[in-house]
Amino acid sequence: MDSAYYNGHYAETDKIRIPLSDRAVYFGDGIYDAAIGRAGEIYLEEEHLNRFFENAERLNLKTDVDRAALSNILKTVAENSGYARYFLYFQLTRNAHTRTHAYPSDARSNLLVTATELKSATRGGVKLITVPDLRHHLCNVKTLNLIPSVMASRRAAECGCDEAIFIRDGIVTECAHSNLLIVKEGAIYTHPTDNLILPGITRARIEKICKCLTIPFYEKRFGVEELYSADEVIISSTSKFSVKATHIDGIKLAENGTYISSRLRNELLLDFNGKSMLKF
Amino acid sequence: MDSAYYNGHYAETDKIRIPLSDRAVYFGDGIYDAAIGRAGEIYLEEEHLNRFFENAERLNLKTDVDRAALSNILKTVAENSGYARYFLYFQLTRNAHTRTHAYPSDARSNLLVTATELKSATRGGVKLITVPDLRHHLCNVKTLNLIPSVMASRRAAECGCDEAIFIRDGIVTECAHSNLLIVKEGAIYTHPTDNLILPGITRARIEKICKCLTIPFYEKRFGVEELYSADEVIISSTSKFSVKATHIDGIKLAENGTYISSRLRNELLLDFNGKSMLKF
Numbered sequence: 001m002d003s004a005y006y007n008g009h010y011a012e013t014d015k016i017r018i019p020l021s022d023r024a025v026y027f028g029d030g031i032y033d034a035a036i037g038r039a040g041e042i043y044l045e046e047e048h049l050n051r052f053f054e055n056a057e058r059l060n061l062k063t064d065v066d067r068a069a070l071s072n073i074l075k076t077v078a079e080n081s082g083y084a085r086y087f088l089y090f091q092l093t094r095n096a097h098t099r100t101h102a103y104p105s106d107a108r109s110n111l112l113v114t115a116t117e118l119k120s121a122t123r124g125g126v127k128l129i130t131v132p133d134l135r136h137h138l139c140n141v142k143t144l145n146l147i148p149s150v151m152a153s154r155r156a157a158e159c160g161c162d163e164a165i166f167i168r169d170g171i172v173t174e175c176a177h178s179n180l181l182i183v184k185e186g187a188i189y190t191h192p193t194d195n196l197i198l199p200g201i202t203r204a205r206i207e208k209i210c211k212c213l214t215i216p217f218y219e220k221r222f223g224v225e226e227l228y229s230a231d232e233v234i235i236s237s238t239s240k241f242s243v244k245a246t247h248i249d250g251i252k253l254a255e256n257g258t259y260i261s262s263r264l265r266n267e268l269l270l271d272f273n274g275k276s277m278l279k280f
Numbered sequence: 281m282d283s284a285y286y287n288g289h290y291a292e293t294d295k296i297r298i299p300l301s302d303r304a305v306y307f308g309d310g311i312y313d314a315a316i317g318r319a320g321e322i323y324l325e326e327e328h329l330n331r332f333f334e335n336a337e338r339l340n341l342k343t344d345v346d347r348a349a350l351s352n353i354l355k356t357v358a359e360n361s362g363y364a365r366y367f368l369y370f371q372l373t374r375n376a377h378t379r380t381h382a383y384p385s386d387a388r389s390n391l392l393v394t395a396t397e398l399k400s401a402t403r404g405g406v407k408l409i410t411v412p413d414l415r416h417h418l419c420n421v422k423t424l425n426l427i428p429s430v431m432a433s434r435r436a437a438e439c440g441c442d443e444a445i446f447i448r449d450g451i452v453t454e455c456a457h458s459n460l461l462i463v464k465e466g467a468i469y470t471h472p473t474d475n476l477i478l479p480g481i482t483r484a485r486i487e488k489i490c491k492c493l494t495i496p497f498y499e500k501r502f503g504v505e506e507l508y509s510a511d512e513v514i515i516s517s518t519s520k521f522s523v524k525a526t527h528i529d530g531i532k533l534a535e536n537g538t539y540i541s542s543r544l545r546n547e548l549l550l551d552f553n554g555k556s557m558l559k560f
Contacts, residue, residue: 020298147425
């Protein structure tokens with residue numbers, strides 16, 4: 001059953017209620033992370049905890065929960081859920097009793113954790129659309145200010161697509177809730193990790209896999225033309241691992257006979273299941 | 281006492297709890313407005329309700345609460361508070377049980393209203409700082425995605441200032457929670473109402489007052505140099521009316537002997553108190 005935790009209390013997710021002093025409600029004033037796991041473990045736990053606490057610090061969110069305590073809470077929520085494979089969502093939000101933009105210096109944070117069942121990940125064949133990137137300039141921080149991603153995702157769904165690709169000033173940045181990578185002549189290209197994209201943990205894992213498999217991996221800006229003409233287009237995220245795209249903006253992508261996307265996906269799945277032969 | 285309403289229930293503000301299906305929690309997925317009032321009335325009610333419902337439509341937020349019902353709810357919350365002069369905050373957020381970016385097409389909305397006491401507005405002498413405008417490109421919509429404004433406001437407070445002025449690509453847009461206007465040679469200049477600023481209701485009222493007083497009012501982009509060298513710098517918002525700035529970035533602004541800011545402020549206060557002699 002979907003299970004959760006909020007500020008010291010464990011409960012079924014549906015039973016959780018949060019007060020108006022939680023500034024998620026008024027300002028989206030918080031950060032989050034999401035990880036997947038199985039058999040009592042959290043896949044790439046260290047990377048997710050690092051990012052979570054780094055993001056908290058960027059927004060000056062103070063918490064008494066340290067890494068060890070958070071790890072325990074996450075694993076308890078996973079266990080309470082009873083799911084064999086789980087998706088863990090955890091967020092830290094600022095708490096302050098009065099609604100005021102300039103929060104008080106002693107504002108503490110609220111910790112929310114939820115566990116849902118990790119469904120079998122999409123095998124491939126995702127369809128994408130391109131949309132203007134209307135987001136703020138803090139895309140490297142996993143904040144709760146997600147309206148542009150919500151609107152883009154909804155638009156993708158209305159077009160029968162799975163994800164939306166953001167284009168900012170002619171440059172492909174990433175997707176609404178995934179990173180984007182292209183394959184061209186046997187090499188991977190993806191947007192550099194600046195303030196315009198999220199430094200995805202699956203993206204970073206793909207970089208390591210590429211190193212093991214001697215596939216060149218380049219951080220480089222590219223535009224829509226290079227996207228359309230790529231040999232393969234791949235999206236990556238925690239819950240989807242990596243998935244190849246078949247269509248962009250209603251146009252079927254050419255089949256160029258390269259299989260880098262499926263090699264990466266296989267390695268990620270082996271890694272998640274503790275069966276990777278690669279030496280990271 | 282601080283009073284509130286959430287989805288059909290009236291209660292003290294501290295008693296309100298919201299469920300995780302309210303997408304304010306995960307995505308800041310909603311819009312809000314704020315108005316002030318006295319004696320059972322809401323100042324510029326029509327303008328605030330217009331903007332609220334326009335913003336709801338922009339984010340495709342569906343609600344069964346119409347204008348008349350919302351007006352009644354707002355006035356009931358104000359009455360429940362017992363305050364003679366009140367600040368009304370109202371927000372509409374999307375509701376959907378599963379956390380998914382692409383919300384379901386039948387998602388309904390949650391309505392939250394709070395009333396607090398309207399304190400005597402700042403008389404003047406506010407200090408401002410300039411900061412980079414890191415916001416998204418939906419600044420014309422009053423969304424709950426407010427982290428850049430929160431961070432800017434906090435920075436202002438840490439510098440002993442009252443508000444932060446956003447600079448985007450060298451252009452002065454507005455403040456973290458106010459519009460900004462400058463006076464130069466007897467005329468008002470302010471950023472045009474595009475997607476980079478909020479079309480403030482007080483700002484629009486000032487435009488009308490200027491018309492009555494034959495003060496030229498121009499929508500025109502300007503940079504930091506013009507800001508520093510202005511005869512007067514004014515910020516405007518619902519709760520502050522209009523207030524003159526004395527300092528920007530720690531530098532005292534020149535006293536050029538113009539009094540447009542105080543004329544505007546006086547007219548706004550008369551208007552709020554139902555004593556304006558102007559014919560709008």
